[in-house]
Amino acid sequence: MRRNEENGMKWLTRRAAIMMGGVALATLPMRSVAQTPFRLGLTPVFLDNDAVIIDRLRQALAGAMGREIELVQRRTYEEVTGLLLERSLDAAWLCGYPYLQHRDALDLVAVPVWRGKPLYQSYLIVGARAEAASLADLRGATHAFSDPDSNSGYLVTASDLIAMGARPEQWFSRAIFTYGHRNVVRAVADGLVQSGSVDGYVWEALEKVEPDLTARTRVIGKSEWLGFPPVCARKDVADAEPVRALRGALMGLSRSEPGRAALAALQLDGFQEAPKGIFDGIAARMRLLDT
Amino acid sequence: MPRILRRLPLSLRLPLLGAAMMVLVGVVASQQVLSALGRVQDARLRELAALHVEGLSVALGPLVLRRDVWEVYDTLERASSESEGRRMILTAVADDAGRVLAATDPRRVPVDSAIDRVAEEAVPLDELSVGTSESIVRLIAPLEYQGRTVGRIVTELDVSDLQRERLRAVWLLLAGNALATTILAGLGYIAMRQMLRPVSTLAQQMAGAEGEPQPIAERDVPPGDGEFARLARTYNSMVHDVAAKSQIERRLAERERFVALGRLSSSLAHEINNPLGGLLNATDTIRKFSDRPEVVEKSAELLERGLRHLRDVARVTLDQNRLEPDGTLLSVDDFEDVRLLILPELKRMEQRIDWCAPENLIPSPELPAAPVRQIMLNLLLNASAATGPEGLIMFRTQVYDDGLEIAISNSGPPMSDAAQARLLSDVALAPGGGVGLRLVRDLVQELGGRIELARADGLTTVRVFLTARKGGADA
Numbered sequence: 001m002r003r004n005e006e007n008g009m010k011w012l013t014r015r016a017a018i019m020m021g022g023v024a025l026a027t028l029p030m031r032s033v034a035q036t037p038f039r040l041g042l043t044p045v046f047l048d049n050d051a052v053i054i055d056r057l058r059q060a061l062a063g064a065m066g067r068e069i070e071l072v073q074r075r076t077y078e079e080v081t082g083l084l085l086e087r088s089l090d091a092a093w094l095c096g097y098p099y100l101q102h103r104d105a106l107d108l109v110a111v112p113v114w115r116g117k118p119l120y121q122s123y124l125i126v127g128a129r130a131e132a133a134s135l136a137d138l139r140g141a142t143h144a145f146s147d148p149d150s151n152s153g154y155l156v157t158a159s160d161l162i163a164m165g166a167r168p169e170q171w172f173s174r175a176i177f178t179y180g181h182r183n184v185v186r187a188v189a190d191g192l193v194q195s196g197s198v199d200g201y202v203w204e205a206l207e208k209v210e211p212d213l214t215a216r217t218r219v220i221g222k223s224e225w226l227g228f229p230p231v232c233a234r235k236d237v238a239d240a241e242p243v244r245a246l247r248g249a250l251m252g253l254s255r256s257e258p259g260r261a262a263l264a265a266l267q268l269d270g271f272q273e274a275p276k277g278i279f280d281g282i283a284a285r286m287r288l289l290d291t
Numbered sequence: 292m293p294r295i296l297r298r299l300p301l302s303l304r305l306p307l308l309g310a311a312m313m314v315l316v317g318v319v320a321s322q323q324v325l326s327a328l329g330r331v332q333d334a335r336l337r338e339l340a341a342l343h344v345e346g347l348s349v350a351l352g353p354l355v356l357r358r359d360v361w362e363v364y365d366t367l368e369r370a371s372s373e374s375e376g377r378r379m380i381l382t383a384v385a386d387d388a389g390r391v392l393a394a395t396d397p398r399r400v401p402v403d404s405a406i407d408r409v410a411e412e413a414v415p416l417d418e419l420s421v422g423t424s425e426s427i428v429r430l431i432a433p434l435e436y437q438g439r440t441v442g443r444i445v446t447e448l449d450v451s452d453l454q455r456e457r458l459r460a461v462w463l464l465l466a467g468n469a470l471a472t473t474i475l476a477g478l479g480y481i482a483m484r485q486m487l488r489p490v491s492t493l494a495q496q497m498a499g500a501e502g503e504p505q506p507i508a509e510r511d512v513p514p515g516d517g518e519f520a521r522l523a524r525t526y527n528s529m530v531h532d533v534a535a536k537s538q539i540e541r542r543l544a545e546r547e548r549f550v551a552l553g554r555l556s557s558s559l560a561h562e563i564n565n566p567l568g569g570l571l572n573a574t575d576t577i578r579k580f581s582d583r584p585e586v587v588e589k590s591a592e593l594l595e596r597g598l599r600h601l602r603d604v605a606r607v608t609l610d611q612n613r614l615e616p617d618g619t620l621l622s623v624d625d626f627e628d629v630r631l632l633i634l635p636e637l638k639r640m641e642q643r644i645d646w647c648a649p650e651n652l653i654p655s656p657e658l659p660a661a662p663v664r665q666i667m668l669n670l671l672l673n674a675s676a677a678t679g680p681e682g683l684i685m686f687r688t689q690v691y692d693d694g695l696e697i698a699i700s701n702s703g704p705p706m707s708d709a710a711q712a713r714l715l716s717d718v719a720l721a722p723g724g725g726v727g728l729r730l731v732r733d734l735v736q737e738l739g740g741r742i743e744l745a746r747a748d749g750l751t752t753v754r755v756f757l758t759a760r761k762g763g764a765d766a
Contacts, residue, residue, distance in 0.1 A: 142402055144361070174403055178361040191398035192364050 037068035038242050041080040041092030043147075043229070053265040060262035064249030065242075075179050077149035084234065090242050091233040096282040097151035099232050107238035109231040110250040110271040111278065114201050118272060120228045121200035122152035124221030125188050132195065133220055135160055143172040144187040144196035147179055151282050156223045157197040159285035182206060189216035201228070205267045227278035231271070301490060306483045310476030317468035321461075328460055332421045332453045336428075340419055343379060344432040344444055346370065351384055351444075352436025358386060360402055364393035371395045380427065381447040383409050384434065389443065410445045419448075426451035489519035493526060506530045543726050563604060566597040573597070607631045611664070621658040621695070623651055626688070629664055633671045637684065640675055645685040654692050656759035662734040663695070663757065669727045670699045670753055673710075677751065678703035685750070693759050694740070700752040706744060714742060714753070731755075 040061070042054070054071055062069040072089055074080045077098050084092040085102060091109055099106055111118040126132045132141070135157065145168075146153020154177075158168045168175055176193060178184050181202035188196040200222060207214040231250060233243045250271035253259030263270060296304060347370060354362045367382050383394035385406035394400035400409050413429035414420075422428065427447050434442035484491075492511050499505045504526075512523040573590040580586035607628045626648035637644050667686075674684045678701035689696040712718050713728040735742055740757040 174360070176360040176402075183361060183365070187361060187364070190364075190368075191396075192360070192393060192402060193397075 037070040038065060038091075038246065039070045039072055039089045040231075040246070041072045041074070041084055041089040041094075043074075043077045043080050043092070043094055043098075043150075050265075053262075056258065056262040056265045060253055060256065060258040061246070061249050063258050064252055064256060065245045067242075067245075077147045081149065084232065087234070090237065091231055091246055093229060093231045095149065095151050095229040096227045096279045097155050097286065098149045099230055100279055100283055100286060101149070105235060106232045107235045108274040109233050109238070109243060109247050111230045111274040112228050112266075113269040113272050114228055114267075116269060117225070118228045118275065118278060119225040120152065121225055122156035122223040123198050123200045123203050123219045124157060124195065125185065125198055125203065125217045125219050126195045127188055127191060128216050128218050130194060130218065135221055136164070137220075138195045139166075139171055140173045141194040142174045142176070142192075143168075144184045144193040145175060145177050146181050146184050146198065147177060150181075150199070151226060151229075151285075152199040152223070153181055153184060153197050155282065155285050155289065156226075159288040160223075162288050162291065185213055185217055189213055195220075199229075201267075208267065224281055226281045227274070230274055230279075301487055303480075305487070306476060306480035309479040309483065310472060313472045313475050313479075314468075317464075317472055321464040321468060324464060325457065325460060328457060329421065332450075332457065333419065336421055336448065336450065336453065337416060337419050339378065340430050340432075340446065340448065341416055343370075343382075343446060344416065344430075344434075347382070347384070347444055348434050348436060351434060352441060355384060355386060355392060355434055355442040356436065358392060360393050364397070367393055367395050378448050378450075379446055380449045381409075381445075383445045385443045385445075387440065387442055392442070406443055406445055409447075410443075413445055421450045421453045421457070423454065423457070426454060489513050489523060493522065496526070496530075504530045504533060543730075563601055566600055570594055570597040603631060611668075619660045621652065621656070621660045621663050623649060625660050625664050626667075629667045629671065630686075632668060633675070636672070636675055640682075641680050642675060642678060642682050642684055645683065647685075647687050649688050649690050652690055654690065656690065656693060656695050656757070658695060658738065658757055658759055662738060663697075666731050666734050666755060666757075667697060667699070669731050670697075670755070673727055674699050674701035674703070674751075674753075677701050677706065683750075685752075695757045695759075697755045697757070698752055700750040702750055704751075705746050706751055711744060715744060 038061075054073075058069045058071050072080070072083065072092075074083065077095060080089070080092050081094060081098045081102060083089045084094070085105060094106075099108070114120055124135055124138075126138070132138050143157075145157070148154050161168055161171050172195075174193075176187070178187055178196075181199040184196040184198040185203060185206055187193045196217075203214060203217075203219065231246070233246075237243055249259075251273075253263055254270040296307070299307070347367075350366050350370070351363055354366065363384050367384065371377075371379055371382060379395075381394060381396050381399065383391055383400045383406060385391050389406045391400055391402055391404045391406050391409075393402060394409075410429065410431050413431035416430060416432055419428060419430055426449065428450055430444075430446045430448060432444050432446075433440040434444050489511075492507055496505045496507050506527045507523045512527075513519045570593075573594045576590040577587050577594075580590075610628060611632065630646055630648065634644070671684065671686070675682075678684060683702040685698075685700040687698040687700075689698075706714070710728055713726075714732055717732075732742065735755055735757070738757050740755060743754040743756070745752045745754065
């Protein structure tokens, strides 16, 4: 009996140990999930080449959300949008154009406020000494677009050309994609191409931080005011905790010191809820492109 | 060898040749150094260009395949900003069709332009060289990716710093070589001078202070038994021999005057002795007929004439001995003196003389008396000896503005070869022969005159032409 008891004790002890281990194992993944960094995708909508800006944004958001933020950068809008759609990202700072392309799967989290409004423009730029005065003068020129999925860096100029009865691939002798608004400015400033389509916000921000670069370009056309590139999340997780936390963090950036530092670096006023119909202008241009 | 170089003294010519050799060696060495420097620079340039092209090929291969203009440009930009000392001043990349995809200077080489436009004068990697003419060299290289050529790269390399380096090397070499050559040539000059000093000394001593070779001082004779030492000793020995010979000749010439007088002395003794009998008779007559004034007067006249004659003979003899060369100038009295000196000898030999001396010397050629008298006396004695007993001797003179011609002929046989050699040439005197004719030659030469010998109508004539010295009267 004693022997059995001893055996029973041993068994119990072993079982208890296994159970305890099981509990421990069950709790580990939960803790792990809770500590997974929030993955925020970034498109080259802003000064994506500046590590300081990226770092300030990451710190501000991490502080506000109380968790690690992993900022994921890719070369093209398509790659970032793809990562967001396949759930490799929790949210992404996209552009109005890809947002509208995937409107059925994506939801708006927040929209940046620039110069008091959640709006921006697309600029058509040429070299500082070029004679062209409008898009009509650029027939046969070499042209730089930012990204085929960029509103300001492609859609606006392409839709303008369609409105003029032309197509980009025919209008320009050669059109290249630089996959970055700053690159468009560089390509035009250096004379690699004669003209470029660039995000107006980026051009204005560059004028402050790199005036020598923008001084070598000249804005010959500005689009109407369009919805500023928004932060988006998939619809199915739009109301989930991490995304809500992100929305809160973005909205509250102007209220914290790191947040204000990040906004100052981004030259933005803050973030707000996207007003209704803010992207109607972009949608109209998309329709023009599809015709 | 250029004439001007041949005129230079040996002690200057040899160091100059040494310096020229140094310059030649310097030039060849500099050429070698520059050539080596050029090879090193070319190798360095090729290595750098190869690395550049290889690096670009790796980075640009996929971009060129995709014809991604922006990425090609961006890569070129980053590569050029990091390249060594901005050596690559332009790089253009074209696709396999030769259309430019991007260049570091897009304004100069636009997108889609033909790469051939910028590839003019471009050379492949193995022909890349710094050169000297152009400060920019162009390289064309295939852009290879995954084993195939997908495009072309043209790069302009700024080689001006390498050329400056080469130019600096040229100047440094020039300055260094010039300095080294100068120093070595100077040292060589000093060394050669030192080595050739015996030759210079020999040349100086041969020229002599008064045109006569001087012996080399014993302290200047190089020590040991080398060539120069033997040369100096041989030279000194020769100089001593020459000096001894000329001293002997001088002594002989000096003695010749006395020889001539010696030959005349017996005749002169007769000349004195003969009248002595008459004179003694005259004194006896005076003693005996002292009371007869007319006899005394006649004897006294006889006595006086005889004594005057003796006085003249004595004076002429003394004058001949006393006369110093270059002393008094020739006068008509000298001709008479010579006649007085020679006449007794001719009388003894029973020879006739046809004497025709100038009555005056107008114009007056300024000739020293002593050597001219010696010339006339020697020639007359020689003529007397040559013509034999009862022979004929002719004495003629001709006075010119600037000189005097003396012609002495005799009816004897033609002058012997040995005598002609003594009178007309400088050949060494044969032992045994007299020195009278050689003395005539020497004296005539000293006076700047000349001698002619002629034989006509059974007469041997020696003509002496003497030229008056300029300023001789002041001498």
